[in-house]
Amino acid sequence: MANRRASITDLAKTLGLSPSTISRALSDHDDVSEATKQRVRQLAEELHYKPNQLAAGLRRGRSNTLGVLVPHITGHFFPQVVHGIATEAAKLGFNVMICQSNEDARQEQKNIDLLMNSQVEGILVSLSNSTHNYSHFEEVRQQNIPLVFFDRVMEDFRGSNVSSVMLDDYQGAYQVVAHLIEQGCTRIAHFTGPLHLNIHKNRHQGYRDALTAHGLPIDEELIVFCDMSQKGGIQAMRQLVKLPKRPDGLFSSNDLAAVGALQVAKTHRMRVPQDIAIVGFSNEMFTSLTEPMLSSVDQRCEQMGKTAVQLLQKMLKSGPNRQGPPRPIVLKPKLLVRESSQRR
C-alpha cells in the first residue's frame, strides 16, 4: 500500500462514484443524497483524507490566505497586532502568512512579491522605516489585491489615498496633557524623539496644542529631545531637575524614557506624582511594575490588527474592483491613569 495521501479520485474509485459527486458530498452540497454523503464522509475519515488546498485554491482562484508584512515580530507592539490579525483572520476563515521586512526596503519588496506569488487574497502591511520607494505597492494595486496599511502608512498617501488603520497619536498626547493640567500641573515637560517619525511628531503636536488650548505657555526649555531609551530618559530628566524652576508634570513620548525619568525623580527626592506627575505612552507591560505604577496611553494594538483584517474583508466583499474606496481608519487611544499621575 502506497503511502500517498488519499485524493478525491481515490475516494471516487473506491466507492464507484464520480469525483464530482465526492467533491459535492464533502462540501455538503444540497443535491447529494444523505446516504451518499454518509458513505463518502465515512470513507474520507477512514482514509484520513485531507482536501488539498493548493488544488482547490488553484481551481477556485482563491487561496483563502492573507499576507502580513511587518518590520519584525519583536518588542511590544507588533506581536500584539499580529495576534489581533491572526485571531480575526482565523475567525473569518483565513490562513495567515507572515513575513518580516527587518526594516529593510529591499526585503519588504521581496516579501511583497512573495506574497503575491502565493496568491494571497489580501495584504496587511506596516512599512519598514527605510522604505521610500513605493512601486511594489503600486504593483499590488495593479494586481487588484486589496491592501491595508496599519500603524506605519505611506507618507504621501496618509489619511486619504489608501486604506489604513492608525492610532490617533495626536489625540492621545492631547488627552495626556489635558489630564496633567487637570491634576494641577502648570509646568509640563515633554520628552520627544526624532521628529521625522510620525508618532513623535504627532504626539509632540498634541502636547503643544493641549497646552495652548488650556491657556498655558509653551516653554521650550521643558521640551527635551532624546533617543527615547531608558538611558535617554535618565539624561533628559537630569537636565530638567537642573532647571531653576523644575517642571511639575511630564509627558514622555514613550514608556521607556518615562521609567528613566521616574528613577531620576526618585533619586532627587521628588515625589511622584505630588511633586511631578508623569505619564508615558504605549502602555507597555512594565508600566504596572514600576513604583509608582506608570500612567500611560494604550495603543489598542490588538484592536488595530482586528480592524485591519475587518477592513480587508470589507474590501474583498466589495465586488470585483476590490481596492476602493480607500478608507483610513483612526483608532482612539485610551489614557490609563495610574499612580504616577493620579494626585487625587
Next chain:
Amino acid sequence: MANRRASITDLAKTLGLSPSTISRALSDHDDVSEATKQRVRQLAEELHYKPNQLAAGLRRGRSNTLGVLVPHITGHFFPQVVHGIATEAAKLGFNVMICQSNEDARQEQKNIDLLMNSQVEGILVSLSNSTHNYSHFEEVRQQNIPLVFFDRVMEDFRGSNVSSVMLDDYQGAYQVVAHLIEQGCTRIAHFTGPLHLNIHKNRHQGYRDALTAHGLPIDEELIVFCDMSQKGGIQAMRQLVKLPKRPDGLFSSNDLAAVGALQVAKTHRMRVPQDIAIVGFSNEMFTSLTEPMLSSVDQRCEQMGKTAVQLLQKMLKSGPNRQGPPRPIVLKPKLLVRESSQRR
C-alpha cells in the same frame, strides 16, 4: 484588455514559444539560450508576471510553506520564538503560516488539520496546555509530515520519541542556585508555580539538587508556592520576611514574581543584593528596568525558533521517510548576573 494576471501561457503565446520553454527560462534552466531568457524575462517584467505558487506547488507536490502552531502570540516568549522561526524559515526559502490554538485542544486539532490541508511541508508546534489527546499528531505522522515540538512537548514523548527543542530549565535553575551560593547565600528561598507545569517542576528540582550538591540543607519553609504573578511574588515575599530567620537569597521561577519580591524587600529595608540576593527566570525585558536590575536566566527564545526550523529542515532532507530519527534538542540557558545578585 482583461485585468487577469499574466500566466506562463500568456507569455508563451506572445513570444511564440512553448510554455515549457518559458518555465525553463524563468527558472534559469541551463538549456535555454541566453537570448531567449532575455526576451522572456523582459516580457515577464513588462506584464508584471507573478508565478502562481499554488499551481507550482500543486504540480511539484511541494508548497514551500512551513506551518507554525503556538498557543498564542502574546507575552514575552512566543513572539520571540516566532520571530526566530520566521527569520530562519525566510533564510531557507520557506513561507510561514501561523496559527494560534489559544490554549484550546479543540482549536489545536483544527489548526493541525488546516495546516495539513494547506500542504505545509513541515509543522512546528508548541502544545496548548489543555491538550491531553495526541491523535491529531499521530495523523501528522501518518501523512509523513515532519513535526517538531518546541518548548511544550508531548508528555509521553518527551526527550525520546519525538523531535523537539526545549530549554534545559533544570540546568538553568541549578546555575542560579550555584551562583547564589557563590555569592555567599546560605538560606536560599524559592518561589515556584504549579508543579504540573514542567517549567516549574524542573526549575524546582534544579533548585533542590543544587542545594544538596553544595551541602546546603533544604528548608521547606523557604519554598513558597504562588501563582507567579507580581502580586503572587509580593504575597510570597511577605511570608518570607515574617520568618524568624529570613532568607539571604531568592530564586524565583519567573521574573514577575521576582519583581514583587524585590518591592517587598525594599519596603522592609532589606538591601538587595546585600541582605538578600534575588534572581528571576526568563530575562523579560523589564529585568533591566528594576532598581536594582534583576538577575535572570535567558531562555534563548530566538535560538529556539531558529533551531526548530533547522531541525525540520534536516528531517526534510533526510530522504523519503522524513520523520526520523527523532531528535530531542536541549538548549543551554544563560544566566545573566545583574545588580540584584552581584555582591562583588
Next chain:
DNA sequence: TTGAAAGCGCTAACAT
C-alpha cells in the same frame, strides 16, 4: 441525484 469533461497554471519526462 449523479457523471463527463474541461481546465485552473505550472512542471517535467520524453520527444525532436
Next chain:
DNA sequence: ATGTTAGCGCTTTCAA
C-alpha cells in the same frame, strides 16, 4: 535549444 504531452487534485459547468 525547444516543443509535446500529460497530469498535480480539485471544482464546476453542462448533460443525463
